[in-house]
Amino acid sequence: MSLKDALLPEFDQETASTRRVLERIPERGLSWKPHAKSMSFGHLAGHVAELPSWVVPTLTQESLDLNPPGGPAYKTPDFDTRQEILDLFDKNVAEARAALAQTSDEAFLVPWTLLSGGQAFFTMPRAAVMRGFVMNHLIHHRAQLTVYLRLNDLPVPSVYGPSADEPV
Numbered sequence: 001m002s003l004k005d006a007l008l009p010e011f012d013q014e015t016a017s018t019r020r021v022l023e024r025i026p027e028r029g030l031s032w033k034p035h036a037k038s039m040s041f042g043h044l045a046g047h048v049a050e051l052p053s054w055v056v057p058t059l060t061q062e063s064l065d066l067n068p069p070g071g072p073a074y075k076t077p078d079f080d081t082r083q084e085i086l087d088l089f090d091k092n093v094a095e096a097r098a099a100l101a102q103t104s105d106e107a108f109l110v111p112w113t114l115l116s117g118g119q120a121f122f123t124m125p126r127a128a129v130m131r132g133f134v135m136n137h138l139i140h141h142r143a144q145l146t147v148y149l150r151l152n153d154l155p156v157p158s159v160y161g162p163s164a165d166e167p168v
Contacts, residue, residue: 003108003127004100011100014135015093018048018142020157022089024149027082034151041148044141046079049089051138055096058129059103063113100130 022045026032030042039047057064066074079085108127113120124132146156155165162168 003105004103007130008100014139017159018138021142021145022086024154024157025082042079043076044145045085047076048141048145049085050076052092052096054134056099058112058126058134059099063115065115067116069118
């Protein structure tokens with residue numbers, strides 16, 4: 001089995017679950033934060049929506065500099081509506097899935113580096129970046145969103161099995 005054939009079903013499952021969570025974020029209250037040091041509901045949801053966009057540079061470039069010397073720093077876009085967040089997520093998932101489907105096993109083994117200001121945070125094979133930096137990162141922040149939903153007394157969708165709000 002190829003690496004892409006192993007990753008695609010997981011990608012499809014995780015992004016479908018993530019979309020269900022994003023569909024529940026409140027239209028009003030995007031500025032809500034559970035703590036002063038926390039991201040706002042809208043900023044966190046926007047970050048979750050943008051994470052699939054990291055697949056394309058992971059699979060097609062040798063590195064990504066979040067704060068390139070002499071260039072603009074990477075910034076999560078701001079959103080005014082849930083629909084803007086969902087639209088970005090859907091676009092990014094489609095582009096990411098297409099890139100995953102076209103990636104050879106050899107390309108997954110090529111080292112990839114995350115940088116900031118020209119300084120490397122890490123270098124790993126693209127397959128490891130896909131799992132750790134992209135997929136696990138998405139899952140981590142999706143989980144934070146479910147906590148935000150619960151703290152706002154909003155229904156939490158089923159992700160890996162039943163939730164208190166979706167028992168089946």
